[in-house]
Amino acid sequence: MKSNWNYPTTMWVGKNRIKDLSIACKTLNINKPLLVTDSGLAKSKIVINVLANLKEGGISTELYSDVVGNPTGTNVTEGADYYNKNDCDGVIAFGGGSGLDVGKAIAFMSGQTLPIWDFEDVDDNWTKANSDKIAPIIAVPTTAGTGSETGRASVILNEETGVKNIIFHPKFLPSIVILDPVLTLSLPAKITAATGMDALAHNLEAYCAPGYHPMADGIALEGMRLINEWLLEAVNNGSNIEARQNMLTAASMGSTAFQKGLGAIHSLSHPVNALNNIHHGLSNAIFMPYVLTFNKDAIEKKIIKICDYLELKDRSFDGFVNWVLDLRKKLDMPHRLSEVIDEKNFDIDRLSKMALADPSTGGNPKKLTENDMRTMYQHSMSGELFK
Known part of the structure; x- marks a missing residue:
């Protein structure tokens, strides 16, 4: 092709x-x-x-x-x-x-x-x-x-x-x-997984960002469908050209879609990447379920639409969060930020200030405060999702 x-x-x-x-x-x-x-x-x-x-x-x-x-x-x-x-x-x-x-x-x-x-x-x-x-x-x-x-x-x-x-x-x-x-054929499985989750974060946050941009929404939905269909295959069978091509496409779609905006997944990630040298895709994967559950009341209807488009078995907000958690588990990715960052090197005050000032913050579905950032960091370190 x-x-x-x-x-x-x-x-x-x-x-x-x-x-x-x-x-x-x-x-x-x-x-x-x-x-x-x-x-x-x-x-x-x-x-x-x-x-x-x-x-x-x-x-x-x-x-x-x-x-x-x-x-x-x-x-x-x-x-x-x-x-x-x-x-x-x-x-x-x-x-x-x-x-x-x-x-x-x-x-x-x-x-x-x-x-x-x-x-x-x-x-x-x-x-x-x-x-x-x-x-x-x-x-x-x-x-x-x-x-x-x-x-x-x-x-x-x-x-x-x-x-x-x-x-x-x-x-x-x-x-x-x-x-x-x-x-992309020589990419190790772990890098394929982390970059794939980065692409998912771009498409997901773009779709959930407030504002009117049907073109970005459509691109983001299809980007997530491609990731759902091909990411695990690309990780488990790196020589599959079709999987690699579809993941490249989904990544380009994510960046195209996030002209609409991003959100707290990226706001929390950027300071951690800068101060702790954590791979951006990995940090996005870790923060994803915490930000989703924090934003639940503002994005639940949109998340259900994603479930419908992806044809998930459980087409509910919790069903989507469980899909994310299950995907991370299959990709052998950590659930808690504390698994990749020593708490002694975790300056939550500085990180929270930096996260609030990040340009991605303005695209979050809920207006955020420094305390919100602190709370999401705390949850990501402990592993406790918002209820």
């Missing part, structure tokens, strides 16, 4: 579409791209083959691979300097969420004079940017989770404050995305 989609951007979908990367560069008039990825991928056969194919296609490529798991402002600054020093004219953002986020941010910052933090997703900060100086972006995800390839923002850690900031501009959206399931 091979397809070309044009929503929300141009997307080339199917097995071995990575071989069309040089064509993508030429389509966007990119002659000397900077390929941005992490150090592990940079040494892999995947990237070595990609660079060889680009060279064969007449594309001279530079490589920046100092991206860390929770990408930092330093990654972006160094990458933008490298981009300009080598006279690059476009970015290939390659890898998981970190590689994609840093790649997009480098393409953005390569032509800006203000610090990256001036473009945090607050009010109309994005209008401060020089839009004409943003380099064209091609995104190639190698995990099925963040959906950053269809997003208009990057999540970057400010090392000075310890806060993950969301940097936004409409032109962060890549011009061409390549969804090739072959690139």
